[in-house]
Amino acid sequence: MRNNLSRWIYWVVGLVILAIYPQVVGIYYTNVFVGFAIFGLYAVTLNLLLGYMGVLSFGHAMFFGAGAYSTALALTHIQGFPLLPALLVGGLAGAMLALILCPLLVRVSGTAFAMLTLAFGQLIFVIALKYREVTGGEDGVGGYPIPSFNIPGVVSIDMTDQINFYYFAVTVIIVCLWLLWFYTKTPFGSLVVGVRDNAMRIDYLGFKLPQTKAVNLIVSGCFAGIAGAIYALFQNLVSTLGVLDIGTSFAPILMAYIGGLGSFFGPIVGSAILHLLEDVTFRITEQIELVNGLVFILVVLFAPMGIVGLLRQAKAKWFHKEKVS
Amino acid sequence: MNILETEGLYHDFSGLLVLFDVNLEVKEGERHAIIGPNGAGKTTLFNVITGTYSPSRGRVTFKGKEVTGWKPHNLTRVGMGRSFQITSTFSRLTTFQNIRMGILSKRRIRFNLFRKVDKMQNITEETDDVLKRINLDGERDLPASMLSYGKHRSLEISMALATDPDLVMLDEPTAGMSRDETHHAVELIRRLTEGKTVVIIEHDMDVVFSLADRITVLHLGHILASGPPGEIRESQAVKDAYLGETEV
Amino acid sequence: MSPTTAMYVAQAIHGLAYGMLLFLVASGLTMIFGMMGILNLAHASFFMLSGYFCYTVITVTGNFWLALLIAPVAAGICGLLVERFLLRKVHAQGHLAELLLTVGIMLVILEAVKVGWGTESMMIKMPNGLDGLISVANMTYPIYRLFVIGLSLVVLGIMALILYKTRLGMIVRAAVSDADMVSALGINTPLVFMLVFGFGTWLAGVAGVVAAPLLTVFPGMADQIGMDAFVVVVVGGFGSLIGAFFVALFLGELNAYGIQFIPRLAPVLMFAFMAIVLAFKPMGFFGERE
Ligand SMILES: Nc1ncnc2c1ncn2[C@@H]1O[C@H](COP(=O)(O)OP(=O)(O)OP(=O)(O)O)[C@@H](O)[C@H]1O
Ligand SMILES: [Mg+2]
Numbered sequence: 001m002r003n004n005l006s007r008w009i010y011w012v013v014g015l016v017i018l019a020i021y022p023q024v025v026g027i028y029y030t031n032v033f034v035g036f037a038i039f040g041l042y043a044v045t046l047n048l049l050l051g052y053m054g055v056l057s058f059g060h061a062m063f064f065g066a067g068a069y070s071t072a073l074a075l076t077h078i079q080g081f082p083l084l085p086a087l088l089v090g091g092l093a094g095a096m097l098a099l100i101l102c103p104l105l106v107r108v109s110g111t112a113f114a115m116l117t118l119a120f121g122q123l124i125f126v127i128a129l130k131y132r133e134v135t136g137g138e139d140g141v142g143g144y145p146i147p148s149f150n151i152p153g154v155v156s157i158d159m160t161d162q163i164n165f166y167y168f169a170v171t172v173i174i175v176c177l178w179l180l181w182f183y184t185k186t187p188f189g190s191l192v193v194g195v196r197d198n199a200m201r202i203d204y205l206g207f208k209l210p211q212t213k214a215v216n217l218i219v220s221g222c223f224a225g226i227a228g229a230i231y232a233l234f235q236n237l238v239s240t241l242g243v244l245d246i247g248t249s250f251a252p253i254l255m256a257y258i259g260g261l262g263s264f265f266g267p268i269v270g271s272a273i274l275h276l277l278e279d280v281t282f283r284i285t286e287q288i289e290l291v292n293g294l295v296f297i298l299v300v301l302f303a304p305m306g307i308v309g310l311l312r313q314a315k316a317k318w319f320h321k322e323k324v325s
Numbered sequence: 326m327n328i329l330e331t332e333g334l335y336h337d338f339s340g341l342l343v344l345f346d347v348n349l350e351v352k353e354g355e356r357h358a359i360i361g362p363n364g365a366g367k368t369t370l371f372n373v374i375t376g377t378y379s380p381s382r383g384r385v386t387f388k389g390k391e392v393t394g395w396k397p398h399n400l401t402r403v404g405m406g407r408s409f410q411i412t413s414t415f416s417r418l419t420t421f422q423n424i425r426m427g428i429l430s431k432r433r434i435r436f437n438l439f440r441k442v443d444k445m446q447n448i449t450e451e452t453d454d455v456l457k458r459i460n461l462d463g464e465r466d467l468p469a470s471m472l473s474y475g476k477h478r479s480l481e482i483s484m485a486l487a488t489d490p491d492l493v494m495l496d497e498p499t500a501g502m503s504r505d506e507t508h509h510a511v512e513l514i515r516r517l518t519e520g521k522t523v524v525i526i527e528h529d530m531d532v533v534f535s536l537a538d539r540i541t542v543l544h545l546g547h548i549l550a551s552g553p554p555g556e557i558r559e560s561q562a563v564k565d566a567y568l569g570e571t572e573v
Numbered sequence: 574m575s576p577t578t579a580m581y582v583a584q585a586i587h588g589l590a591y592g593m594l595l596f597l598v599a600s601g602l603t604m605i606f607g608m609m610g611i612l613n614l615a616h617a618s619f620f621m622l623s624g625y626f627c628y629t630v631i632t633v634t635g636n637f638w639l640a641l642l643i644a645p646v647a648a649g650i651c652g653l654l655v656e657r658f659l660l661r662k663v664h665a666q667g668h669l670a671e672l673l674l675t676v677g678i679m680l681v682i683l684e685a686v687k688v689g690w691g692t693e694s695m696m697i698k699m700p701n702g703l704d705g706l707i708s709v710a711n712m713t714y715p716i717y718r719l720f721v722i723g724l725s726l727v728v729l730g731i732m733a734l735i736l737y738k739t740r741l742g743m744i745v746r747a748a749v750s751d752a753d754m755v756s757a758l759g760i761n762t763p764l765v766f767m768l769v770f771g772f773g774t775w776l777a778g779v780a781g782v783v784a785a786p787l788l789t790v791f792p793g794m795a796d797q798i799g800m801d802a803f804v805v806v807v808v809g810g811f812g813s814l815i816g817a818f819f820v821a822l823f824l825g826e827l828n829a830y831g832i833q834f835i836p837r838l839a840p841v842l843m844f845a846f847m848a849i850v851l852a853f854k855p856m857g858f859f860g861e862r863e
Contacts, residue, residue: 056669104848104852107855111612111668111811112851114612114672115612119847119848119851120848122800122844123841123848126841126844130837130840130841253673287688290687290688292680293677293678293679293680293683293684294681296676296677297674297677297681300663300670300673301659301662301674304670
């Protein structure tokens with residue numbers, strides 16, 4: 001009972017903080033938060049593969065980019081395309097891409113998986129770069145209309161207002177994160193973890209290995225696509241170099257690893273740390289990537305379980321001490 | 326009736342012939358031991374029967390149906406279970422989660438995305454029951470990799486049984502165990518396989534003769550002899566090939 | 574020779590030159606993979622780093638040949654240090670940590686170069702005597718590309734000599750195909766790892782200097798060859814030098830003719846090729862293990 005109560009209190013406090021946040025910090029940090037939240041969701045979808053299933057996607061930007069481009073293109077070419085379908089289009093594009101690739105991807109693991117995703121990621125990046133008629137190449141697609149949040153006869157909320165968009169994006173991302181969190185807790189989610197630990201045993205227990213991996217890939221691709229779609233609505237500009245390049249593939253790996261692969265929320269913590277770090281670094285030097293790289297090396301060297309792992313360790317130690325004394 | 330049969334089974338690894346015209350018959354309900362010196366091809370025979378590899382030649386029949394070349398998950402679904410010579414559990418999952426995976430399979434809960442697995446009361450209860458029966462309830466929340474060797478082996482055996490198979494194939498379940506642990510493991514196997522058919526690969530002759538109703542001797546990839554324990558003990562060919570060396 | 578044939582031949586030589594450079598980069602990569610089981614994502618960074626060293630040496634001394642001598646050695650020493658003080662520390666944590674560490678190293682080298690030398694692209698003049706054209710059988714060809722092929726062959730020869738004629742080479746070959754066995758023989762594997770890592774980065778460094786006059790020196794100069802080297806290692810088979818050799822030459826040609834006939838899709842060809850090969854042979858053509 002007490003546990004339930006404290007959980008409710010956490011939720012309420014969290015939501016209240018999120019609700020008053022933009023009023024307190026102003027527009028700049030409101031936007032920083034949206035960026036953090038989008039990448040937090042994106043990094044969680046990567047961790048669905050890396051932490052949960054044990055395969056490293058080195059081309060995850062292709063799912064993010066597929067979502068971002070589909071949303072941007074739908075909004076550009078279809079007059080009056082509404083808001084929620086724009087999100088769904090992104091998710092669908094990510095899922096479709098994963099579905100197309102999964103016959104190949106489910107057959108490999110380890111280094112081969114990393115390299116195959118890298119290859120497909122680059123393939124799609126290069127194609128998008130060259131077919132500028134559709135994708136706009138380096139310049140990208142931009143300036144498309146951002147639809148309002150519309151329930152006919154009830155409300156119509158202007159999404160070009162940044163504060164409004166904050167509430168919309170944060171709501172969508174929380175819902176997505178909750179869905180994914182629930183997903184990892186289902187029997188199927190436990191199966192995915194089994195694949196990570198011992199794929200052969202999963203097969204011998206009577207589960208279909210390729211199908212299991214495929215479903216998880218598609219879920220990951222779908223939500224990465226949704227993250228991309230929110231990004232497209234947020235930036236009102238989608239370019240090859242911004243959503244499909246290798247940097248966009250590395251970012252969620254960095255976040256997941258820094259936050260901690262072993263926990264669902266680790267990648268979100270990682271995204272927060274990197275965004276904060278970027279903000280702080282930016283005041284001191286222009287060399288954000290250099291600092292990122294150094295932080296990454298330090299984390300791999302000294303905190304292989306990530307920040308969340310470090311905290312857990314500290315907590316365990318702390319409680320241990322308390323017991324002793 | 327035979328629950329499992331192989332006919333003229335051959336297997337080679339890029340030319341190296343490891344199984345050679347193996348005709349194995351396992352009767353329903355019996356405990357069938359497979360013995361033979363190191364490298365005789367026992368594990369390979371298991372691998373070919375349970376679907377790790379397809380045989381180069383020959384047929385495998387299970388419950389009267391031809392299952393040659395079937396994949397492991399399909400064989401599991403029609404009632405075959407298997408343990409491994411080299412312990413193969415979910416090392417980072419707890420003992421409880423390891424067994425639960427088997428229970429989920431048995432209940433055919435696979436692509437369920439709508440309930441939390443922790444909230445499935447019947448699954449939890451059944452898993453805890455199994456843990457109690459295999460004396461691992463004390464290690465319920467320990468990761469499998471932290472179990473003592475003997476307990477880890479017990480978990481390995483139990484996972485083969487968790488899906489409630491009709492035919493259990495155990496590959497050297499007591500390998501590397503101390504005398505005491507072996508004794509417990511044999512008791513465990515006896516208890517858990519009540520009413521099931523068991524094929525067991527085993528080097529420990531005491532275990533073999535105390536457990537088995539029938540024994541098949543594999544030597545250099547070929548069946549040397551097959552029969553009741555008494556007959557095998559007396560067979561000169563078997564003595565020459567195998568028993569003589571190990572009983573020293 | 575008709576002009577069309579001449580053009581085909583010219584493309585073939587073009588492709589060969591690129592293929593040889595690619596092999597220099599990929600051979601180090603595949604050796605490191607064979608030994609440590611990781612694909613060093615920072616490998617191409619040493620190619621670029623060496624290009625920058627080359628620029629600096631030429632600025633100071635004005636001598637390309639001196640740069641060819643010094644820059645790769647400097648890059649190789651950086652490689653040694655990276656192995657000794659970074660990679661070795663996380664070896665026990667497994668492949669994922671190592672792989673990710675190389676990503677971090679890649680980022681740091683890239684950004685450090687931008688800080689040190691700026692982001693402009695910088696010209697490197699070809700050495701005197703190699704900057705002209707040569708006519709053979711009534712077609713003209715840039716001498717420098719022929720020099721690239723020649724020099725790569727020399728390096729390849731030295732590599733083959735070391736690998737197949739010396740005791741160290743024997744140990745390295747054994748370590749590449751089975752690292753555990755070598756350490757079981759009581760050989761100091763960490764030392765061998767470090768030397769091979771250094772040697773591999775030196776090879777990438779040589780390629781970096783040789784390529785510098787063709788590509789100019791800029792932060793992205795290793796992007797294409799780096800990607801292509803991965804394709805080579807993956808397709809040729811992880812840890813297989815022979816595989817890397819053939820695939821590098823093949824990709825060189827694929828690239829050269831691809832640019833000629835379907836310029837837009839040339840980069841796509843590489844990755845499409847890799848995806849197809851991996852789909853049917855996940856271990857690559859000559860590879861045996863994960
Ligand atoms: N994957 C493989 N590739 C090549 N050869 C193999 C492979 N697996 C087994 N072998 C060879 O096949 C032969 C039989 O091996 P197997 O493991 O079946 O023997 P076993 O009877 O189980 O021996 P043990 O009592 O040691 O477990 C051995 O010579 C072994 O070296
Ligand atoms: Mg065996």
